[in-house]
Amino acid sequence: MELWFSERHTPNVKLSIKVEKQLYSGQSDYQRIDIYESKEFGRFLTLDGFMMLTEKDEFIYHEMITHVPMMVHPNPEQVLIIGAGDGGAVRELVKYESVRHIDLVEIDEMVVDVCKKYLPKTACALDDPRLHIHYEDGLKYIRSCEDQYDLIIVDSTDPFGPGEGLFTREFYGSCYKALHKDGIMVNQHESPFYQEDVAAMQRAHKRIVESFPISYVYQAHIPTYPSGHWLFGFASKKYHPVDDLKREAFKDAKLNTRYYNPNLHVGAFSLPTYVEELLRDVE
Amino acid sequence: MELWFSERHTPNVKLSIKVEKQLYSGQSDYQRIDIYESKEFGRFLTLDGFMMLTEKDEFIYHEMITHVPMMVHPNPEQVLIIGAGDGGAVRELVKYESVRHIDLVEIDEMVVDVCKKYLPKTACALDDPRLHIHYEDGLKYIRSCEDQYDLIIVDSTDPFGPGEGLFTREFYGSCYKALHKDGIMVNQHESPFYQEDVAAMQRAHKRIVESFPISYVYQAHIPTYPSGHWLFGFASKKYHPVDDLKREAFKDAKLNTRYYNPNLHVGAFSLPTYVEELLRDVE
Incomplete structure (x- = not known):
């Protein structure tokens, strides 16, 4: 017997991961939540069938969304x-003594509960x-917040479903x-490679450029996300990345x-020419 | 009806591409050669079932294996x-007026013939x-060559089958x-992500370090190669990358x-910490 999890990265491309067993499946008020165990990636979490994180490569996403801004703000x-x-971003954030207060706004309590139970390596700092x-x-x-934070990390899902408003x-x-x-x-900024992701990426960039005086995009290799090329x-308001x-x-x-x-921080802001052009098109 | 091409990136991971039709299939003295037509990637070439190139993303590989050294050597x-x-590397090379002579050593004539016929966008400069x-x-x-070239591009397949000797x-x-x-x-240097590729990557690096006084590794995003993270x-002998x-x-x-x-050239040499460590382990 073989059990395979497949995700369509586009209607014409899919990535499949051999699964040892399904550890959890549940339906919250917002989405379907699944946890699988696999040989290649360890445990992984999907929401509505979309890959959110695997134990093998989540360090890339969480380090890049956290340490890049933390190493710029004084x-x-x-x-x-x-x-x-x-809890992945929290795990990275609590490594800094300078951080005094973290507000985590998550729409779906069940995600937190499931991650605490099944993904302890990622959720390990949720009791900080x-x-x-x-x-x-x-x-x-966020509507009621004013002049309150040094850093906001928008660790959203894709721009449809519960995450839509965050774009x-x-x-x-x-x-x-x-x-x-x-x-x-x-913010997680989607991917420049497949057409569907490009549209979301350009839309997000256009709106951020309209809202902030300084706006750049940086990249990482995230093997379990569509195309592996993630932005x-x-x-x-003030600092250059x-x-x-x-x-020091x-x-x-x-x-x-x-x-x-x-x-790598510096290098991550040096984008391929075609990505620069896609961004420039909406600036 | 749906027709899907699948490649196992490891025994536990596969990438699948929806195929419109198979344009060619043949067996040479060295390997099986296939050409497929797909909506997402245009035409693509596989050798013994392994993805070699797609029309959509081959520019990444060929630009990175060619322009990086060409922009360093004076x-x-x-x-x-x-x-x-x-012919992809040749297409990029012939853009330079400085290049006077290119020797292309390919073991399998049938690959050249098939690419000329089915992949004209890639093979377009093979008559230069x-x-x-x-x-x-x-x-x-290469055994009989001495003090003859300014640049050698090793655009090999993986380190098994016909490409084995090139590692x-x-x-x-x-x-x-x-x-x-x-x-x-x-040289194409495999990938740092999946264990099988890591072994090949480290072996290649160790041997190159032993042979050359200056040896660095750089990276690119190549969505159709295993993990999308390619080195x-x-x-x-003299120049620093x-x-x-x-x-200018x-x-x-x-x-x-x-x-x-x-x-991007500069940024590509800034590697993730885990990749730096894998390389350092064999230096």
């Missing part, structure tokens, strides 16, 4: 994370005393307002990263 | 390509008057001998690249 104390009920979890819609939560102009405007005057927002957005990199702080912080390092 | 005139019967094709085993061909210590030593005193060798080796980059020459050359640009 003193990040107040952090807001939207989405990310799996600095963390405050709010089970709310991120779009609604709107209103949302990015609210993030701007919620940040201190030198605040930074990063993040870096939007800022490369010119303001704190190389990285050594002092002793983060034990496996993907991120300061040279 | 005056590359004599070039040797081993493998690459598809500067190109001389030799249907020979690259390992044997040996003897081969890299012969490349060293075949190069002028300031020559450069680049190239840059080995050199980043310090000796000719930024890029502007003058008007290459119309879609992936490569000088900033």
